[in-house]
Amino acid sequence: MTCVELAAPASEPVSLADVKAHLKIDHTDEDDLLSGLISVARRHVEAETGLTTISRPMRLYLDDWPRDEVIQIASGPVQTLDAVTVYDETGVPVQVSLEDHxxxxxxRPARxxxxxxxxxxxxxxxIEIDFTAGFGxxxxxxxxxxxxxxLLxxxxxxxxxxxxxxADQPALVPPGYDRLIAPFCRRRL
Structure with missing residues (x-):
């Protein structure tokens, strides 16, 4: 089971202005660096929580259908199911009906x-399952x-x-970070 994003988010969960206000920076000298760090922070929080912050199209790849017939989608929250494609033995894509799904x-995970x-x-x-995931x-x-x-x-x-x-970020996770994301993390036994 592999899940990939089909397009980058249209925006980030925190803006450059939010970060600059948090850091009390009033110049533009490091805007490119800060923008890059915002993207790194988003990818890290998404990896740690299994959540997708800003809505965007995603694709789940499966080798076969699950035995219990319920497909689990780890990247969520899932807003819409967009398409399901199955490839036949000759590699021809067949669109699966989404009626009555x-x-x-x-x-968590989405089902x-x-x-x-x-x-x-x-x-x-x-099997390819296209969906839109994110909070909005x-x-x-x-x-x-x-x-x-x-921001931290x-x-x-x-x-x-x-x-x-x-390129080598994230180098560290600040104190308090884990407590902030803990309510959003899935716990496994």
Whole structure:
């Protein structure tokens, strides 16, 4: 099971202006660096929580249908189911009907049931499920705890900007970060 984003988010959960106000910066000399750090912080919080902050199209690849018929989608919250494609034995894509499907997009992980489930002919990644995930299109839709964690994270990365390049970030996670994201993390036993 592999999940990839099909397009980058149209915006970030925290803006450059938010970060500059948090850091008390009033010049534009490091705007490019700060913008890069915002993106790193978003990707990190999404990886840690399994959540998608700003809505965007995603694709889940499956080798076969699950035995219990319920497909689990780890990246959530899932807003819409957009398409399901199954590849036959010759590699031809077949669109699966979305009629009568059931989607619990807010569950962790999200759950999907399809009435029609043709067998894939391709051994690896024979099933593609396209969906839109995220809290919403705007930063205002993202929970404040996640945005505050990102602000702390950007500040910590900015503080060590001379020692660690943007490509090597995140170099550290600041104190308090884990407590801010804890309510959004899935716990496993």
């Amino acid at each position: 059931l989607l619990d997009g807010v569950a 999907l049931w399809l009435r029609e489930r043709p067998l894939p002919g391709r051994v690896l990644n024979g 299109e705007a930063a205002a839709d993202v929970p404040d705890g996640l945005k505050r964690a990102m 994270h950007v500040a910590a990365m900015f503080a060590c900007r001379g020692a660690v390049t943007l």
